[in-house]
Amino acid sequence: MAGIYDIPIRTLQGDPSSLAPHKGKALLLVNVASRCGLTPQYAGLQKLQDAYADRGFSVLGFPCNQFLEQEPGSPDEIAQFCSVNYGVTFPLYEKIEVNGEGRHPLYELLTATADAEGQAGDVQWNFEKFLVSADGEVLSRFRPGIEPDDPVLVSAVESAAPGPPA
Secondary structure (H helix, E strand, C coil): CCCCCCEEECCCCCEEEECCCCCCCCCEEECCCCCCCCHHHHHHHHHHHHHHHHCCCEECCCCCCCCCCCCCCCCHHHHHHHHHHHHHCCCCCCCEEEECCCCHHHHHHCCCCCCCCCCCCCCCCCCCCCEECCCCEEHHHHHHHCCCCHHHHHHHHHHHHCCCCC
């Protein structure tokens, strides 16, 4: 199986890419949506980005329309929504599927990781989070109800971020 940095994915603008530019950073990969009850988590994700970017950490957003079609927007609409409403500066990638036959290969790799209760497999809903170490190992999985400011998630980010604490 390809490593996390080798899997092709497109940027939100549709340009070919991968996670290779983020090698050496701790990453929090999140399937996001603009019309979900959990959409306000964008604010908390941006706070994590702001707090830990200088320590070699980044949030990466993956828009997904699989859960009650809560991300129907075009790439431009998604980018504008995130910027205007939440000041999002972290990278957003193409709209993908995270479950089912059309599951993106990146999420094939991620969903093999179990959550704190030992459950692997399908993403439950929008805003499920996967923490990846600076060397590309999937460290933890946080279900959608775990807010970005949850002490367990923040502690995991602090431990994974490669740079020294501020």
